[in-house]
Amino acid sequence: MATVATDAAFGPASISPPGVAPGTLRNMSEVRHFFRTNDTPIYFVGATPFNLLGLDRWVRNFTYVAYYDAWDGAHPRVFTPAHRPHVDFESGEHINNWLLENSEVRAFIGSRTRPGTRPKIAMVFFDEETERICEELGYDLILPKAQLREHLDSKIVTTRLGDEVGVPSVPNVVTTVEDFDGLTAAAEEAGLGLDLVVQTAYGDSGKTTFFISSAADWDQHSTEIVGQQVKVMKRINNRPVAVEAVLTRCGTVVGPFMSELTGHPELTPYRGGWCGNEMFPEVLTGDLRARAAALVRRLGDRLGVEGYRGFFEVDVLVDVDTDEVYLGELNPRISGASSITNVTAGAYADVPLFLFHLLEYLPVELDLDLDDINQRWQELAAVDLWSQMIIKETSPGVERIDTAARTGTYCLDASGSLVFQRAALDWHQLQNESEAFFLRIYGAGDYRWKGADIGVLVTKGRLQTGTPGKPATLTIRAKHLIHSLRALYAGTPVTPPPAVVPTWDVGGSTTSPGR
Numbered sequence: 174m175a176t177v178a179t180d181a182a183f184g185p186a187s188i189s190p191p192g193v194a195p196g197t198l199r200n201m202s203e204v205r206h207f208f209r210t211n212d213t214p215i216y217f218v219g220a221t222p223f224n225l226l227g228l229d230r231w232v233r234n235f236t237y238v239a240y241y242d243a244w245d246g247a248h249p250r251v252f253t254p255a256h257r258p259h260v261d262f263e264s265g266e267h268i269n270n271w272l273l274e275n276s277e278v279r280a281f282i283g284s285r286t287r288p289g290t291r292p293k294i295a296m297v298f299f300d301e302e303t304e305r306i307c308e309e310l311g312y313d314l315i316l317p318k319a320q321l322r323e324h325l326d327s328k329i330v331t332t333r334l335g336d337e338v339g340v341p342s343v344p345n346v347v348t349t350v351e352d353f354d355g356l357t358a359a360a361e362e363a364g365l366g367l368d369l370v371v372q373t374a375y376g377d378s379g380k381t382t383f384f385i386s387s388a389a390d391w392d393q394h395s396t397e398i399v400g401q402q403v404k405v406m407k408r409i410n411n412r413p414v415a416v417e418a419v420l421t422r423c424g425t426v427v428g429p430f431m432s433e434l435t436g437h438p439e440l441t442p443y444r445g446g447w448c449g450n451e452m453f454p455e456v457l458t459g460d461l462r463a464r465a466a467a468l469v470r471r472l473g474d475r476l477g478v479e480g481y482r483g484f485f486e487v488d489v490l491v492d493v494d495t496d497e498v499y500l501g502e503l504n505p506r507i508s509g510a511s512s513i514t515n516v517t518a519g520a521y522a523d524v525p526l527f528l529f530h531l532l533e534y535l536p537v538e539l540d541l542d543l544d545d546i547n548q549r550w551q552e553l554a555a556v557d558l559w560s561q562m563i564i565k566e567t568s569p570g571v572e573r574i575d576t577a578a579r580t581g582t583y584c585l586d587a588s589g590s591l592v593f594q595r596a597a598l599d600w601h602q603l604q605n606e607s608e609a610f611f612l613r614i615y616g617a618g619d620y621r622w623k624g625a626d627i628g629v630l631v632t633k634g635r636l637q638t639g640t641p642g643k644p645a646t647l648t649i650r651a652k653h654l655i656h657s658l659r660a661l662y663a664g665t666p667v668t669p670p671p672a673v674v675p676t677w678d679v680g681g682s683t684t685s686p687g688r
Contacts, residue, residue: 197538201523201546208232208528213535214285215293215315220268221614222251223629223679224297224511227599231525236285238278240268243580243613248598252281265298273306282312293534297507315534317481322505325481327374328404331503338475340468343370343490343499345406351399353391365407372404373397382445384408411490413501414457415450417514418469419529420482424543425473427466428514428526429550430457430489434562434637437647439655441565442623449562450510451636452517457491462551464498465489470547472500484530486510509563509679512631516601518557519550560636563679564655566625572664577616578628583609591657606634606650611658614679621664626679630654 198204211233217225222237229235229250242253254277262268272278273294286292293315294307300319307314316322324330332342346363350356360369371394373381383394386408413435417428434440434449441448457465469487476485486508488501507527515525523546532539584594584607591609600610609632615621632654639645647655 197540198532199540204524204528204532204541205231207537208524208531211235211535213290213293214282215295215531216282218269218272218294218296219298220265221612221679222248223612223614224507224509225295225515225527226512226612227515227601228525228527230599230601231528232531234285238272238281240272241614241616241619243616244596244598245616247596250598252278254278266300266303269296269298270300270302270306273303273310273312279310293531295507295530313534315483315531317483317505321480325476325479325503325505328372328502329374329402331500332404334475334479335472335500338471340472340475340500341497342404342501343406343409343411343492345404347402347404349400349402350405353388353395356385356391356398356405360405360407363405365405368408370406370408371398372406373401374403380443380446409490409499410493411499412493414465414489414491415486415508415510416465416469416489417484417486417508417510417526418473419484419526419533420473420477421529421533421539421541421543422482423539423541425470426526426529426543427469427473427547427550429517429519429553429557430462430465431510431513432456432637432645433488434645434647438567439647439652440562440567442567446565447509447563448565449560449636450513451560452513453558453560453635454556461491461496461498465491466547466551468498468500472503476503476505481505482533484511484527512600512629513559513561516559517550518553522549522553558633558635559631560634561629561631562636562651562655563629564627564658566621566623566627569623571620571622571667573667574615574617574619574621574662574664576661576663577619578611578613578658578661580611580613583611589653591654600631603631603633606632608632609654620667621662627662628658629679630658 198207208231213234215232215235216238218238220240221243222239237251239251239253242251244251254275256277260271282292291311291313294312295315299314299316304314304319329347332345332347335342344365346359346365348359350359357367360367368386371383371385381397383398385391385394413433415431415433419426429452431450431452433447435447436445437448468489472487484507486504490499490501511527515527520526579593582594582597583591586592597610603610609630612629614626614628621627634650636648636651637645638648
């Protein structure tokens with residue numbers, strides 16, 4: 174289970190003294206060398222290392238601080254506190270703040286920090302309390318300000334910013350409605366028809382997107398809509414596509430486009446809930462890919478005017494009937510798709526996308542040709558194939574887990590059964606669709622409940638079938654993988670169930686109209 178000897182984690186240190194900026198980086202060779210010799214400690218903090226797992230292969234002194242240890246102490250770059258008293262975590266922010274304040278974590282980071290050096294901290298979920306903790310401890314939180322991120326999280330704000338730079342959303346009207354008649358009147362005045370999608374300003378994972386075409390639909394969802402500003406959209410026959418990007422001082426780098434797995438009942442109990450991604454050559458081709466990439470770059474440049482810099486994810490919607498490309502939603506943070514973005518052919522030709530984010534927060538000057546980088550990434554994306562699915566608990570009730578699937582590489586044996594093949598640190602060495610990597614999230618002694626993330630499966634093969642504009646279905650192989658992994662879990666029911674269960678998930682993604 175040893176890490177490859179040439180990985181950045183074991184590379185030589187930079188000879189630059191602490192706090193002294195190296196020379197300007199002008200090409201990918203210099204960028205790779207910069208990270209291979211990095212001597213600034215960088216930590217990814219979270220419930221699991223999922224989102225950026227494998228980045229330690231590229232970045233020297235990159236370490237994961239996680240609440241759940243999927244490797245039971247065997248991963249050399251993952252630190253988990255040994256003493257973890259029971260805490261009813263209510264959010265991802267709550268978990269991360271607990272980790273930062275934990276005495277074992279503070280001692281671990283302190284033991285690896287040279288005098289005069291401020292450790293760099295990255296994470297998916299954070300808030301103003303996180304910023305306060307990092308400031309007190311002398312850490313640099315290398316993310317945009319929480320207040321700015323909260324502002325940009327609003328679907329209403331995203332729509333306005335896009336409109337300002339020619340990045341259109343699905344035909345819509347932003348309004349406040351009190352009843353069904355008011356909703357239909359606003360929609361008719363805007364020319365949206367009566368088959369509608371209504372979104373509140375904030376929300377994720379399919380929980381605040383409502384499909385309304387009748388008074389009965391309104392009655393079902395009205396309590397979530399009345400009295401607040403909402404975005405009312407025409408419902409289109411669309412293909413949702415996810416893409417991650419990084420806004421740098423040189424411009425916006427756009428990653429590969431991915432389709433999304435949403436709402437599959439085998440994976441999630443939430444209708445429309447995000448549960449994975451696929452990257453394959455036909456996600457977007459030719460003119461559509463070029464137009465979508467241009468849309469994301471324009472939006473990125475506009476975010477820069479707001480003071481934003483670094484990593485973000487965008488949901489792009491392609492109207493299957495007209496080939497129009499629309500802005501769906503903005504996710505101003507590291508996302509659940511990052512795990513795929515960082516293993517693409519583009520990443521291995523240059524560097525993983527997240528390294529451009531790190532460059533924005535490390536003491537280095539840049540003079541990079543982003544047009545050349547973006548062109549190369551789009552060409553290489555047309556030949557790559559990766560998929561992932563987030564397996565949530567779909568059964569009601571709460572159980573204490575007695576046995577769980579191991580983290581590592583699995584394969585199908587001669588009889589077609591899924592078997593554990595070998596221990597592994599990440600999915601970067603998967604060769605073909607005969608293999609899959611499973612990252613366990615909850616293990617023996619933990620609890621599972623409806624909606625809990627059980628684990629993540631990554632593979633080189635496709636997981637969905639279907640044609641654009643029609644509902645996607647899971648492949649027979651995908652269903653077999655899900656069933657086989659669930660069969661490796663056993664638990665004891667807990668009665669009565671706890672009053673509070675965690676509400677975080679590994680992705681933090683959102684849904685889009687028409688899903």
